[in-house]
Amino acid sequence: MDLSTFNWLPLLAALMVASTPILLAGIGELVVEKAGVLNLGVEGMMITGAVCGFAMAIATESAVIGFVSAAVGGAVLSLLFGVLTQVLLSNQVATGLALTLFGLGLSAVLGQNYIGVKGIEISAVNLGPLADIPFLGPVLFQHDGMVYVSLLMVVAVWYFLNRTRAGLVLRAVGESHDAAHALGYKVVRIRLAAIAFGGACAGLGGAYLSLIRVPQWTEGMTAGAGWLALALVVFASWKPGRVLIGAYLFGGLTVLQLNLQAAGVKVPVELLSMSPYVITILVLVLISSGRRGRQTAAPASLGRAFHATT
Amino acid sequence: MKLKTLLTSTALALGVANAAAAQDPTQACFVYVGPIGDGGWTYQHHQGALAVKEAYGDKVEIQWQENVPEGADSERVMTQMALSGCDIVFATSFGYMDPINNVAAKFPDVKFEHATGYKRMHPNVTTYNSRFYEGRAVVGHIAGRMTETNKIGYIASFPIPEVVMGINSYYHHAAKVNPDVELVVTWVYTWFDPAKEADAARAMLDQGVDVITAHTDSTAPLAEIAKEGGKAIGFGQASDMAAFAYNDDGTPGPRVASIIDDWSPYYVKRVGQLMDGSYEQTDSWGGMPEGEVVIGEMTDAIPADVQAEAQGMIDAITAGEYHPFTGPMSNQAGEQFLAEGETIEDGPLLGMNFYIEGITAEIPQ
Numbered sequence: 001m002d003l004s005t006f007n008w009l010p011l012l013a014a015l016m017v018a019s020t021p022i023l024l025a026g027i028g029e030l031v032v033e034k035a036g037v038l039n040l041g042v043e044g045m046m047i048t049g050a051v052c053g054f055a056m057a058i059a060t061e062s063a064v065i066g067f068v069s070a071a072v073g074g075a076v077l078s079l080l081f082g083v084l085t086q087v088l089l090s091n092q093v094a095t096g097l098a099l100t101l102f103g104l105g106l107s108a109v110l111g112q113n114y115i116g117v118k119g120i121e122i123s124a125v126n127l128g129p130l131a132d133i134p135f136l137g138p139v140l141f142q143h144d145g146m147v148y149v150s151l152l153m154v155v156a157v158w159y160f161l162n163r164t165r166a167g168l169v170l171r172a173v174g175e176s177h178d179a180a181h182a183l184g185y186k187v188v189r190i191r192l193a194a195i196a197f198g199g200a201c202a203g204l205g206g207a208y209l210s211l212i213r214v215p216q217w218t219e220g221m222t223a224g225a226g227w228l229a230l231a232l233v234v235f236a237s238w239k240p241g242r243v244l245i246g247a248y249l250f251g252g253l254t255v256l257q258l259n260l261q262a263a264g265v266k267v268p269v270e271l272l273s274m275s276p277y278v279i280t281i282l283v284l285v286l287i288s289s290g291r292r293g294r295q296t297a298a299p300a301s302l303g304r305a306f307h308a309t310t
Numbered sequence: 311m312k313l314k315t316l317l318t319s320t321a322l323a324l325g326v327a328n329a330a331a332a333q334d335p336t337q338a339c340f341v342y343v344g345p346i347g348d349g350g351w352t353y354q355h356h357q358g359a360l361a362v363k364e365a366y367g368d369k370v371e372i373q374w375q376e377n378v379p380e381g382a383d384s385e386r387v388m389t390q391m392a393l394s395g396c397d398i399v400f401a402t403s404f405g406y407m408d409p410i411n412n413v414a415a416k417f418p419d420v421k422f423e424h425a426t427g428y429k430r431m432h433p434n435v436t437t438y439n440s441r442f443y444e445g446r447a448v449v450g451h452i453a454g455r456m457t458e459t460n461k462i463g464y465i466a467s468f469p470i471p472e473v474v475m476g477i478n479s480y481y482h483h484a485a486k487v488n489p490d491v492e493l494v495v496t497w498v499y500t501w502f503d504p505a506k507e508a509d510a511a512r513a514m515l516d517q518g519v520d521v522i523t524a525h526t527d528s529t530a531p532l533a534e535i536a537k538e539g540g541k542a543i544g545f546g547q548a549s550d551m552a553a554f555a556y557n558d559d560g561t562p563g564p565r566v567a568s569i570i571d572d573w574s575p576y577y578v579k580r581v582g583q584l585m586d587g588s589y590e591q592t593d594s595w596g597g598m599p600e601g602e603v604v605i606g607e608m609t610d611a612i613p614a615d616v617q618a619e620a621q622g623m624i625d626a627i628t629a630g631e632y633h634p635f636t637g638p639m640s641n642q643a644g645e646q647f648l649a650e651g652e653t654i655e656d657g658p659l660l661g662m663n664f665y666i667e668g669i670t671a672e673i674p675q
Contacts, residue, residue, distance in 0.1 A: 010516035018509055108345060115347045116529070116553045118536075214504045214530045219345040221528070223503035254506065258513035261496045262463070269497045269674050 011259045012139040016147055017213060019251025021046070021205040021222075023150045025229035026236070026243045027157050028201025033233055034161060035194035036174035036301035040096030041081055042202050043226025044103020049074040049203025050210035051107040054114055054217040057207075063122045067146065067207050074203020075196040077103060082195040086188045089305045100226065108219045119215030146208050151244070153201070158240040170194060174299035177306040187306050202226065231280040237287055237297040250276040338362055338581050339396035340374040341387055343403035344502060350527035350548040351501070351571070352376070355402045355425075358573030365578045369585065380405025385412055392417040398584055400577065401425065411435055421584060426472070428660070433591055438576060441597030442472070443659075444627050445569030446479040446523070447634035448605050448620050449545045452567060453521040454484030454491050455616045456543065463494045463519040465510045465526055467501050469673050473525050475662045477669070479634045480523060483623075485668050494519050495671050504530035511535060515542055523547065529554065535564040543611060545569060550606040567620070568606030575601045595656065598628040635659060640667040 025042050032039050052073030057066025081099045084090045122144055124131075130141040161167040170190055173180045177187045209225070210217050228250060235250075236242035257272035287297045340359045344352040356374065363372050373396065378384050384406050391399050392413060398421040401410045407427040414422040414432045423436045430437055453462045462484055466473050481493045494517065496510045507526050511534035514522055520542040524531045527547075532554040535544045540561070546554070546568025554565035576596060583589040596602040605624055608617050626632035637648030641664045648654055665673060 007516055007518075011513075014509065014512055014516065018505075021505070108347060112347065116349055116551075118553055118558075119533070209505055214508045214533055216504070216529060216533050218349060218504050218528050218530070219347040220502065221504040223500070223505065225505065255509055255513065258496055258498070258506075258510045259517065262494050262510075262513040262517040262519065264494065264670060266672065269499065273499050 007263075009135070009138050011255060013142070014255045014259070015248060015252045016140075016143060018255045019247045020147050020150050021208045021213065021225050022229045022232055022250060023244065023247035024146075024153065024205035024208060025202045025226060026232040026247055027150070027153055027240060028198035028205075029229055029233050030236065030238060030240060030243055031157060031161075031170070031201075032194050032198035033302055034174045034238060034299055035170050035191050036177055036299050036304065036306075037085065037191050037195055038092045038096065038303040039078065039081055039099070039195060039198060040093060040230065041078070041099025041103060041226075042198075042229050043222055043224070044100035044106075045074040045077050045199045045202035046103075046206035046209075046226045046229075047107040047220070047222045048077050048103045048110075049206030050221060051111040051114070051206075051217060052203065053207025054119065054210040055110065057120050057211055058114065058117060061120055063120060063211060066120075066211055067204060070203040070207030071200035072203070074199040074201070074206065076199070077106075078195050078199025078202070079192065081199075082192045085305070086191050086195075089307060092303050092305070104220060111217050111219060114217040115219070117217065119211060119217075122212055122215075144212055146204070146212060149204075150208075154240050154244045161240065171299070174301055177301050177304070181306070181308055187308070191306075202229070205229070228276060231277060234287075235280045235283045237283070238299065249279075334395075335369055335371045336366070336398070336581060336585050337396045338370055338372050338577070339391040339399045340372065341378050341384060341391070341399065341401040341403075341406060342374060342376045343378060343380065343405070344527065345376050346374075348502060348527050349529055349551065352402070352527075354549055354571045355400075355573055358577040359400075361574035362577045362581050366581065366585070370581060378406075381409065385409035388413040388422075389416070392420045396420060398423065398581060421589065423580065428593075430591065430593065436580075436591050436593070438592075438594040438596070440571055440573075440602045441595060442569065442571070442603060443475045443479040443634055444597045445603045445605060446476045447483045447627070448623050449523050449567060449569060450480035450483035451487060451623060452545075452608075452612060452616060452620055453480065453523065454486065454488035455619070456566075456612065457484075457488065457491060457521045459518045459520045460488065460490045461492050461494055461517075461519045463496065463511075463514040463522040465507060465514075465522065465524040465531055466495050466497050467525050468499060469497065469675075471660055471662045474665070474673060475635075475659055476525055478662065478666045481669055482639065482666055483634065487619075493669050493671070495669075497674055498526060500526065502527040504528040507531050508534040511544075532564050538564075540564075540611075546606055552606070555607065555609050562609040562611035565609070566611045567608045570604040570606050572602055572604050598624065599630055641665070642667055642669065 049070035053066040053070030056069035084095050085092045124142050125145045127141045131137045173187050173190050181187050232246045235246045253275050257267055260267045342352045346356045359372050375387055378387050400423045402425045404426045407429050410422050410424045411431040414435045421434050426439050427437050464477050484491045498506050498510050508530040511531040522544045524547045529551050532544050535542050543566045544564050546565050548571050550568045550570050551565050554563045557563045633653040635654035637652040638650045639648040640646045
C-alpha cells in the first residue's frame with residue numbers, strides 16, 4: 001500500500017476534533033495543579049459534564065445551554081472535592097479517586113432516560129471566506145465552535161498565568177501556600193476557584209464528547225479520557241502551550257493509526273495505542289532525571305494539604 | 311473420596327429438604343461486565359434476565375450485578391451470590407472463565423453457566439455461546455450488494471477467533487455477490503469506548519468506506535455514519551439500535567438492519583429445566599435456529615430484491631439448510647480448507663485464527 005492515495009485532509013481535520021476533549025480537560029487540570037491541588041477526579045467530572053450537557057441540550061435544543069450546563073455540572077461536582085480537601089482537609093489522592101467513582105455512578109443514574117436518544121445537530125461555525133481557502137480551509141476553519149473555544153482557552157490560561165497579577169498569586173499559592181498565606185492571600189479561596197475552573201473545563205470536555213464527537217449519551221462513554229488528560233498535564237510539564245501540543249499529539253496518534261489501518265497500511269496498532277502513556281512515562285523520567293530535578297517542573301505544594309494555623 | 315461423596319449427598323439431601331420444606335422461588339443470578347445502559351451486549355443479557363422473570367413470575371427471583379470486573383473481583387461477587395441463595399449463576403463475559411470454575415468447586419449444588427467460555431472443570435459448570443457469524447453472513451451479503459465505493463468496513467475489537475470468524479463470514483458473503491469488494495478492518499482494541507469507535511468509523515468513512523459493521527458494544531459508529539447524510543450505512547450490533555433506523559423526517563437512517571443477540575430463549579429454557587429437574591450440564595452454541603441470533607428489521611434503505619435475498623439466507627440458516635462456512639473456501643495463501651459443499655466443524659471454527667482468501671490485511675499478532 002503506498003501512501004499516495006492516502007487522504008490526509010480529513011485526518012488533519014479529525015485530529016483537531018479528537019483532541020478537543022482532552023485539551024479542555026487538560027487545560028483545566030493544569031490550572032488546578034498550578035494552584036497546588038491534585039484532583040484525580042477528572043474522569044468523574046468529565047462524565048458528569050457529558051450527561052448534564054446532553055440532557056440539557058436535548059431539553060432546550062440549544063448546544064450553548066448544553067455546554068454551559070456541562071460546565072456548571074462539572075464545577076459543582078469539583079466543588080464537592082474542593083470542600084472535602086480544602087475545608088475538611090481530606091487526602092487529595094483518595095478524594096480525587098472517589099470523585100471519579102462517584103461521577104461515574106451519578107452520571108449513570110442521571111443518564112438513564114437518555115440512553116439511545118439521538119443528540120441534537122450542531123453545525124460548524126461559519127467563518128466565511130476562511131473556510132474556502134484550499135487545504136487550510138477544510139483543516140482549520142470548518143469546525144464547530146468548541147474547537148476554537150478550546151484554543152482560545154489555552155491562550156487565555158497562558159496569558160492569565162504568565163501575564164497577570166492574579167495568575168502570579170495563583171502560582172504562588174501552588175508553589176508555597178505558607179508564604180502566600182503569610183502575604184495575606186486567601187489560599188483556600190483561591191484553590192477553590194481553581195478547582196471550580198478545572199471542573200468546568202472537564203465538564204466542557206465531557207460535553208464535547210456527548211454533544212459533538214459521538215453525539216449521544218452512553219454510560220461510561222469517556223472511557224479513560226480523564227486519565228489521559230491527567231497524563232497530559234504531566235507530559236506538558238505544567239505549561240499551557242505544551243498541553244496543546246500534547247493533546248494534538250495524543251489525539252493525533254489515535255486518529256492517525258485508525259486512518260492508516262483504514263487505508264490498508266500495516267501499522268503496529270498495539271504500539272500506537274499505548275504510545276501516549278509510554279510518552280508520558282518517558283517525559284516523567286526525563287523531567288525527574290534532569291539536572292535541576294523535578295521540583296522546577298511540578299508546583300512545589302502540589303497535593304499537600306493547607307491548614308492556616310495563624 | 312468417601313468423605314466427599316458423603317458431603318455431596320448430605321448437601322443434596324439438604325437441598326432436597328429445603329426445596330420440599332418451602333416452595334422457595336428459584337433464584338437466577340446474573341453477573342454483567344458492563345452497565346445495563348450500554349445499549350448493546352450487557353443490555354441484551356439483561357433483557358434475557360427480565361424474560362426469565364416474565365416467563366415464570368413468582369416462581370423465580372432474579373438478581374444481577376453490573377460492572378463486575380473480570381478476575382478476582384468477579385470471584386468474590388459470584389461467591390457472594392452463591393452464599394445468598396442463588397440456584398443458578400449466569401456469568402456473561404469471557405474473562406469470568408477461571409473465577410466461575412473456582413467458585414463452582416466450592417458450591418457443588420449451585421449451577422454455574424458461563425457465556426462464551428470453554429472451560430467446564432466441574433459437573434455444575436455449563437458453557438453457552440451464540441453463533442454471531444450467522445448474522446455477519448447476512449449483513450455481509452447486504453454490504454456486498456449495497457456498497458457503491460466497493461469498500462466495506464469492519465470495526466474489530468480484539469484479534470480472537472470470535473471476531474476473526476465474524477470478519478471472514480462478513481467478507482465471504484460480501485465477496486460472493488460482489489467480487490470487486492474490498493474489506494477494510496480497523497482494530498480498536500476495546501469492547502467499549504464510544505469516542506474511539508466513532509473515530510474508527512470516521513477514519514473509514516474518510517478513506518472511502520461506505521458500509522460499516524462493528525464488533526464493539528456502543529452505538530457511536532452509527533452516530534458517526536449518520537453525519538454522512540445517507541451516503542453510508544451501518545448495522546445495529548448486539549442490540550437492535552432502532553433509534554438509528556429512521557431519521558427525524560421519517561427517511562431511512564444509517565442503521566439498515568441489525569444483528570441482535572437474543573439470550574431470552576436460552577435463559578428461559580435453562581431456568582425452566584432447573585425447576586422441572588431436567589437440567590444437565592451442557593455446552594450450548596445456539597444461533598438462528600434457536601432464536602438466539604436475530605436480524606432486526608430491514609429498513610427501506612435496502613432495495614426490495616436485496617431484502618428478499620437476505621431473508622432467503624436467514625430462512626435457510628434458520629432451517630439448518632445453509633451453513634455460512636460452506637466450501638469451497640481457501641485461506642489467504644490460497645490453500646483450500648473446505649472442499650466444495652463441505653461445511654466447517656465447530657472445533658476449527660472456534661479456533662479460527664486466519665483470514666480467508668481475498669482479504670488483503672493481516673491479523674495483528
